[in-house]
Structures are given as C-alpha cells and as structure tokens.
Amino acid sequence: MRKGTGEVVEVFDGRSGGWDAEVVEAGKMKGALRVLAQVRPQRDPPDLWLLFAPIKRARTDFIVEKAAEMGAARICPVQTDFTNSERIRRDRLQAHAVEAAEQCGGTFVPEVAEIEKLGALLDHWPEDRRLMFCDEGLAGAGATLPRDAGPWAVLIGPEGGFSEAERSRLAALPQAHAVSLGPRILRADTAAVAALTLWQTTLGDWA
Numbered sequence: 289m290r291k292g293t294g295e296v297v298e299v300f301d302g303r304s305g306g307w308d309a310e311v312v313e314a315g316k317m318k319g320a321l322r323v324l325a326q327v328r329p330q331r332d333p334p335d336l337w338l339l340f341a342p343i344k345r346a347r348t349d350f351i352v353e354k355a356a357e358m359g360a361a362r363i364c365p366v367q368t369d370f371t372n373s374e375r376i377r378r379d380r381l382q383a384h385a386v387e388a389a390e391q392c393g394g395t396f397v398p399e400v401a402e403i404e405k406l407g408a409l410l411d412h413w414p415e416d417r418r419l420m421f422c423d424e425g426l427a428g429a430g431a432t433l434p435r436d437a438g439p440w441a442v443l444i445g446p447e448g449g450f451s452e453a454e455r456s457r458l459a460a461l462p463q464a465h466a467v468s469l470g471p472r473i474l475r476a477d478t479a480a481v482a483a484l485t486l487w488q489t490t491l492g493d494w495a
C-alpha cells in the first residue's frame with residue numbers, strides 16, 4: 289500500500305468492527321499502525337454455511353470470493369462422488385475470503401473449512417441446521433424454500449452433479465430440503481451465487 293506515516297487506513301479483525309488506524313511506521317519490510325477509533329460496528333452475516341464441491345481452481349476461487357461477498361458465515365468444501373478436484377489449498381481460499389471482505393467493506397470473514405467427504409459430514413450433521421440441497425434433477429420444478437428460521441446450509445454439487453447414492457442419502461436426511469434453481473442447469477459457480485441469493489432474499493439479511 290502506498291500509504292506513508294501519518295496517513296489513516298481502516299482496519300478490521302473480523303470480530304470487532306472497523307477501526308481507523310494511523311500509519312506510524314511504513315518501511316519496505318514492515319510497518320506499524322496505531323489504532324485510533326472504531327468507525328463501524330461489527331456486522332455478522334446470518335448463520336448460513338455454503339457447502340460446495342471444488343471445481344477448477346479459478347472457479348473455486350470465484351465461489352469462495354462470492355460466498356464471502358454474499359454473506360456466507362462458513363465455507364465448507366466437500367468431496368462428493370463426482371468431485372473432479374479433491375485437493376484444495378485452504379490457506380489460499382481463506383486469503384480470498386479475506387480479500388473479498390476487504391473489497392466489499394465487510395467486517396466479517398467466513399472461515400474456510402478443510403475439505404471433508406460429503407458422507408462424513410452428513411454422518412454428524414447438526415440436528416438444528418437445515419440443508420438447502422440444490423438438486424439439478426429438479427431443474428424446471430417449482431420447488432420452494434421453506435420459510436424456517438434458524439441455522440441453514442446450502443449444498444452445491446460438482447460439474448458431474450450428485451450420484452444416485454448421494455440423492456438417496458439426502459432424501460433420508462430430515463433436515464434436507466431439495467430445491468430447484470430454475471428451469472436451466474447452471475454451472476456450479478453460477479449455482480452457488482444463485483442459491484445464496486435465493487436464501488438471502490427468502491430467509492437472510494436481504495429479506
């Protein structure tokens with residue numbers, strides 16, 4: 289950053305709102321700030337997780353960035369039966385989430401979890417958390433999102449979609465609600481943004 293000593297920048301730690309801070313040291317290798325005063329209150333998103341199957345690197349980066357902008361509270365990469373990319377760099381994705389929060393003037397940074405197998409995640413799925421299962425098999429159907437308040441998660445599949453075994457597993461999970469994202473099959477990155485929009489406008493902080 290091209291800031292010199294005496295200039296003021298806004299800083300945040302993800303928990304305590306936004307603060308003005310004065311640059312008191314601006315060296316090539318290090319710098320120092322003195323925190324002055326709080327300028328924005330902490331604003332946390334609703335309790336919504338995004339579960340998604342990683343796809344190609346640039347598109348996975350896009351999903352994490354958009355999820356942070358759209359107000360996901362936690363981002364959970366999941367390995368599904370047809371996931372084409374099983375290795376992710378969690379630290380890189382976390383850095384993308386921080387950048388996205390900076391870009392949109394947020395004070396909250398969603399945690400990016402380690403990748404986990406979808407089956408294992410469902411084995412210990414919290415009883416009180418509903419799961420919006422975006423099922424491409426319902427494309428064109430008029431499935432709607434139940435207006436149940438409380439913790440939620442959105443689940444987006446990979447390019448290959450969900451296997452029949454995963455569909456049966458999700459159908460047996462009482463917390464899961466299969467939904468359609470309209471008449472067209474969307475790419476996974478588009479689907480993630482569409483699903484977060486649908487949830488935020490129905491149950492979240494756009495409602």
Ligand code: SAM
Pocket residue numbers: 422423424425426427428443444445446447448449450467468469470471472473474475476479480
């Ligand atoms: N290969 C699959 C097919 O041809 O049916 C398409 C998978 S789609 C590219 C990736 C993910 O986006 C899906 O697993 C689903 O979670 C979500 N998705 C895309 N379009 C959808 C729709 N119209 N309704 C519900 N979910 C959708």
